[in-house]
Amino acid sequence: MTMIKTLRTAPRRFASLLLLSSALLPATASAQKETFSVIFGAKNVGHVKTDTTKAPNGSATTAIDFDYKNNGRGPTMAETLTTDANGLPTDWTIKGATTFGSKVDERFTLKGKSAQWVDSTGPGKATVKEPSLYVGQSASPWALGVYARALLKDADGKLPALPGGTLTLTKGAGLTVDGKGGPVQVTTYTLSGIDLTPTYMLLDGDNALFAFMTPEFVILRAGYEKEEARLRDIAEKLSTERYVDIQKTTAHDYGAPVRIRNVRLFDPKTGTLTEAKSVLISGNRIAAVEPLDSPATPGEVAIDGAGGTLVPGMYEMHGHIGQDDALLNLAAGITTVRDMGNDDAVLDTLIKRIDSGTIGGPRIVRSGFIEGKSPYSANNGKVVASEAEAIDAVRWYAARGFWQIKIYNSMNPAWVPAMVAEAHRLGLRVSGHVPAFSTADAMMAAGYDEMTHINQFMLGWVLKDGEDTRQLLRLTALKRLPALDLNSGPVQKTINTLIDKKIAIDPTVGIHEALTQNRDGQIPPGAADYISNMPVGTQRGMKQAWIDTSAPGDDKAYRAAFDQIIATLKILNDRGAFIVPGTDTGGALTYHRELELYQKFGMTPAQILSRATLDMARYMGQDQSLGSIERGKLADFFMIAGDPVKDIKAIKSIRMVVKNGTVFYPSEIYDYFGIKPFADAPKVKLPK
Numbered sequence: 260m261t262m263i264k265t266l267r268t269a270p271r272r273f274a275s276l277l278l279l280s281s282a283l284l285p286a287t288a289s290a291q292k293e294t295f296s297v298i299f300g301a302k303n304v305g306h307v308k309t310d311t312t313k314a315p316n317g318s319a320t321t322a323i324d325f326d327y328k329n330n331g332r333g334p335t336m337a338e339t340l341t342t343d344a345n346g347l348p349t350d351w352t353i354k355g356a357t358t359f360g361s362k363v364d365e366r367f368t369l370k371g372k373s374a375q376w377v378d379s380t381g382p383g384k385a386t387v388k389e390p391s392l393y394v395g396q397s398a399s400p401w402a403l404g405v406y407a408r409a410l411l412k413d414a415d416g417k418l419p420a421l422p423g424g425t426l427t428l429t430k431g432a433g434l435t436v437d438g439k440g441g442p443v444q445v446t447t448y449t450l451s452g453i454d455l456t457p458t459y460m461l462l463d464g465d466n467a468l469f470a471f472m473t474p475e476f477v478i479l480r481a482g483y484e485k486e487e488a489r490l491r492d493i494a495e496k497l498s499t500e501r502y503v504d505i506q507k508t509t510a511h512d513y514g515a516p517v518r519i520r521n522v523r524l525f526d527p528k529t530g531t532l533t534e535a536k537s538v539l540i541s542g543n544r545i546a547a548v549e550p551l552d553s554p555a556t557p558g559e560v561a562i563d564g565a566g567g568t569l570v571p572g573m574y575e576m577h578g579h580i581g582q583d584d585a586l587l588n589l590a591a592g593i594t595t596v597r598d599m600g601n602d603d604a605v606l607d608t609l610i611k612r613i614d615s616g617t618i619g620g621p622r623i624v625r626s627g628f629i630e631g632k633s634p635y636s637a638n639n640g641k642v643v644a645s646e647a648e649a650i651d652a653v654r655w656y657a658a659r660g661f662w663q664i665k666i667y668n669s670m671n672p673a674w675v676p677a678m679v680a681e682a683h684r685l686g687l688r689v690s691g692h693v694p695a696f697s698t699a700d701a702m703m704a705a706g707y708d709e710m711t712h713i714n715q716f717m718l719g720w721v722l723k724d725g726e727d728t729r730q731l732l733r734l735t736a737l738k739r740l741p742a743l744d745l746n747s748g749p750v751q752k753t754i755n756t757l758i759d760k761k762i763a764i765d766p767t768v769g770i771h772e773a774l775t776q777n778r779d780g781q782i783p784p785g786a787a788d789y790i791s792n793m794p795v796g797t798q799r800g801m802k803q804a805w806i807d808t809s810a811p812g813d814d815k816a817y818r819a820a821f822d823q824i825i826a827t828l829k830i831l832n833d834r835g836a837f838i839v840p841g842t843d844t845g846g847a848l849t850y851h852r853e854l855e856l857y858q859k860f861g862m863t864p865a866q867i868l869s870r871a872t873l874d875m876a877r878y879m880g881q882d883q884s885l886g887s888i889e890r891g892k893l894a895d896f897f898m899i900a901g902d903p904v905k906d907i908k909a910i911k912s913i914r915m916v917v918k919n920g921t922v923f924y925p926s927e928i929y930d931y932f933g934i935k936p937f938a939d940a941p942k943v944k945l946p947k
Contacts, residue, residue: 300638317344438483530865577841585620600628627656666691
């Protein structure tokens with residue numbers, strides 16, 4: 260069971276990349292045929308259809324058709340699943356393509372006690388000593404129903420999972436839903452155990468799946484689509500309750516001054532470490548930075564830095580943040596996230612909860628997401644059908660204090676100059692994708708302040724007239740990059756415009772590395788340092804390719820495309836372009852890789868850390884309060900044992916994070932996500 264990722268947006272992650280993973284939902288075993296609707300942004304974007312045949316011996320075989328397309332992409336799967344009389348999978352084939360197009364040919368068989376399977380990580384086998392559930396890596400929603408019914412038959416609601424881990428089902432509250440089929444009594448359940456976060460679902464009175472739900476989208480039984488908003492609210496409530504409980508355990512507000520002894524400070528102004536010092540926190544501010552031998556005052560909490568390093572809180576500049584990744588970003592030393600497009604109401608609620616201390620998470624700076632209406636629209640933010648609506652959307656975001664607007668793929672390029680003019684008139688910045696059938700040159704001429712994604716910046720050099728980037732072409736066209744002459748006139752013209760107009764660029768390098776370099780069954784280069792610390796289901800998902808490289812020459816072309824991306828970024832960096840660090844992959848541990856990759860185009864570790872901290876605070880207009888560890892600034896920083904100026908990888912082992920004066924220890928947080936900690940917490944001495 261893999262994670263659902265909004266890689267960028269459930270509009271994004273490419274500002275919309277949503278990976279709906281392996282086991283999202285199931286359907287009713289008693290029905291011969293059933294259909295589920297996939298709902299994003301109140302729009303039906305796909306389906307799950309099933310056809311079940313039962314045998315006299317109690318076994319059942321189900322044919323499953325799973326397909327959805329949000330923002331021009333999504334999985335297409337065809338499955339055949341056979342379960343025995345106890346509801347356990349005995350034969351399962353899954354064929355199709357993932358969200359970004361990589362091919363799926365997954366198989367599982369159970370004969371007696373011998374289980375065998377093949378998924379993207381390769382073949383596997385096990386001797387089953389007790390009833391166990393195979394978790395389909397690329398399975399459709401039907402799988403959730405299978406898991407739930409089998410777990411409900413078990414006395415403690417737990418079963419071993421194959422290839423590894425343990426699945427646990429927890430019962431929640433009941434409710435009544437209504438639709439074309441009449442009122443239905445359903446019960447909430449939480450499935451957890453092998454991935455980072457739990458899955459929330461509804462089962463009916465026959466223990467058949469009624470819905471899978473998140474705060475952003477739902478998949479539910481056809482005919483009940485009008486319940487979509489209500490079910491998203493339920494998912495948000497369940498998620499919030501989980502994170503409220505975690506906050507109570509992991510957020511340390513000591514109610515006294517906190518003295519962190521024997522730490523060096525990373526100074527982003529000089530790119531160096533100071534000598535060992537003591538840093539004092541009072542409330543949410545840095546009260547003092549003192550010499551190491553300064554005496555303590557009565558009533559202080561003492562934290563032993565053990566000669567380690569304090570680094571200012573980092574800025575993740577391309578997030579699409581939700582409750583699940585908010586706390587993980589904080590644990591990774593990210594104390595501020597610029598959200599690049601979201602469900603505006605969901606984001607507003609999240610910010611209020613974080614700012615009030617109800618749940619843990621970074622500071623959030625909002626970008627207003629504006630998309631044009633088309634068959635390929637991302638269903639998030641504001642979707643507009645005219646220039647007047649687009650300008651009204653700009654005004655809406657300005658009136659609510661958003662920092663900038665972000666323009667997306669289906670926007671009519673002819674409307675962009677008016678949108679930019681209105682945004683600038685109202686004090687908003689403008690960033691975004693290059694709308695389909697336009698170019699980076701045209702958007703920069705229209706007044707963009709920042710270009711989003713390096714592929715968006717480069718595509719104009721390799722696309723042909725009329726090619727449509729509202730679909731996967733904006734990713735698959737990257738394989739054309741190796742033939743590109745970076746010294747050619749068109750390339751240099753685009754680069755010169757960015758430099759001359761002092762337009763920033765948010766390249767999201769790591770997502771391009773994953774897209775072009777990840778291969779089935781291999782440890783991704785970007786996750787090599789942390790994959791073994793992750794839950795088994797997450798590890799499995801990481802070893803799945805994003806794109807189809809099966810055509811002759813494609814594997815080599817995609818690998819070489821990343822070299823061209825790095826070469827382009829080196830030219831930009833060498834010429835002084837302002838490069839903004841963001842991931843579009845949820846941040847947290849992938850943000851560490853993002854920074855590490857900046858070395859490939861010429862930045863030193865010190866330059867990278869300065870860019871991720873004080874440079875970003877200045878860029879966001881927050882440097883009077885954030886970005887460095889100085890007396891009077893807000894207490895946002897993290898502690899590591901090593902020297903990040905010598906080795907940027909030192910930031911991957913974080914012992915403590917302080918955000919707004921509240922102290923968090925990642926080793927405590929990771930326990931709730933099934934992650935093996937990367938470092939121990941420091942020693943803490945409370946006052947008598």
